[in-house]
Amino acid sequence: MSENGELPLFPDEPPPAPFVTVAQQGDIPDGQGRAFTVGKRVVAVFLHEGRYFAIDDFCPHQGASLADGYIAGCAVACPWHHWRFSIEDGTWLDNPKIAIEKFAVRLSGLDIQVQVPP
């Protein structure tokens, strides 16, 4: 039972992961990405036209860091073999049936925060 006496809607669902500060505004130049370790994951955070995006940093092809890739529009091209992924939702743009994980990202004051499930 919850604090207000109501039964939880999804009692077996784990609580949402907390947002974690990975950088400060100004640490990521517009049009670039940076990689950050959050727990056991590495997250690529991009700043594109004033908005932040966060996806899994690990390229599923051979493991390059997508944070080191090249941004064109809302896509990042892997620096090794140029597979392209949406920085908005992680879709592999050359085969949209496949996607890498995306993460919620927000600003809290000057902090850039990401929410990464364990």
Ligand code: FES
């Ligand atoms: S390692 Fe990313 S496309 Fe090959």
